[in-house]
Amino acid sequence: MAATVKYDEVEVGQQIPPVEYPVRRVNLVMYAGASGDFNPIHWNERFARAVGLPDVIAHGMFTMAQGGRYVTDWAGDPTAVIDYGVRFSSMVVVPDDEEGATITVSGIVEDKLDGKRVVIALNARSGDARVLSKARAVVQLV
Amino acid sequence: MALNRDFLGRSYPSAVPYEVSRVKIREFAAAIGDHSPLYRDREAAVAAGHPDVMAPPTFPIVFSLSGAGEALADPDFGLNYAMVVHGEQRFEYVRPIYAGDVLTCTSTIAEIRSVGRNEFLTVQSDVKTLDGELVCRAYNTIVERGGAAE
Numbered sequence: 151m152a153a154t155v156k157y158d159e160v161e162v163g164q165q166i167p168p169v170e171y172p173v174r175r176v177n178l179v180m181y182a183g184a185s186g187d188f189n190p191i192h193w194n195e196r197f198a199r200a201v202g203l204p205d206v207i208a209h210g211m212f213t214m215a216q217g218g219r220y221v222t223d224w225a226g227d228p229t230a231v232i233d234y235g236v237r238f239s240s241m242v243v244v245p246d247d248e249e250g251a252t253i254t255v256s257g258i259v260e261d262k263l264d265g266k267r268v269v270i271a272l273n274a275r276s277g278d279a280r281v282l283s284k285a286r287a288v289v290q291l292v
Numbered sequence: 293m294a295l296n297r298d299f300l301g302r303s304y305p306s307a308v309p310y311e312v313s314r315v316k317i318r319e320f321a322a323a324i325g326d327h328s329p330l331y332r333d334r335e336a337a338v339a340a341g342h343p344d345v346m347a348p349p350t351f352p353i354v355f356s357l358s359g360a361g362e363a364l365a366d367p368d369f370g371l372n373y374a375m376v377v378h379g380e381q382r383f384e385y386v387r388p389i390y391a392g393d394v395l396t397c398t399s400t401i402a403e404i405r406s407v408g409r410n411e412f413l414t415v416q417s418d419v420k421t422l423d424g425e426l427v428c429r430a431y432n433t434i435v436e437r438g439g440a441a442e
Contacts, residue, residue: 171325181323184319184323184354184355186325186354205341210377210381215349218349219324219326219414221349228349228388229342234350235380235431236381238379
């Protein structure tokens, strides 16, 4: 019940390799069902365009969840994440085709705190847009 | 129209406790594309030192706004939901959430501010055990586009 990353082996400024997370319409349908957020802008192209969006967009919380995967995979244990916050700065537009969209997450060790905790600053992009800003996770290392 | 500031500080408890199940955690993990055995295999979770499968970090969104829905839908509050986008989200975890947990959630209208033409609303949700132990605190900020200008 602990992270697999050692505090003493992590340095401020250390880059964590980027990971690409594909997003297709089916993922948004699954997320709607699992989360209970059935806002039609996340699955109904007709509705999305009617309210002025370019196409169906991903749930912000879906994008935040991809950032969460990135951190928990790096840490090696989901319960090592003790604080996680983001600002949703742009939309992830998900076209109805084979490619869908891609969310690319990268991270950097921004700070080392007392108690073997570190702050990870996340960067999430989709296409040309930065989709998360002020994204930070505090992770308990060993 | 602007959001009704009289709602500041009001708290809304969830109507019934939320029972965290292995099935729901597995469904949520599948929906976010995370196939870690720690979310779907109790034996793997126990082998890693946990009492049961655990919830992914963003899992509390599933139930943490159940109480606030009442406030957000109140016509006196003045929120036009068609203009709402999710602005910010944060979770502070006091301890992990595991399958088998039975949790209550109380949501409080913590902040309302106007930024340009937009209204920013922050709801703080305290997730606790039935014994009152704080498990997680969630901050959900939504933006009502154009709400402040009318």
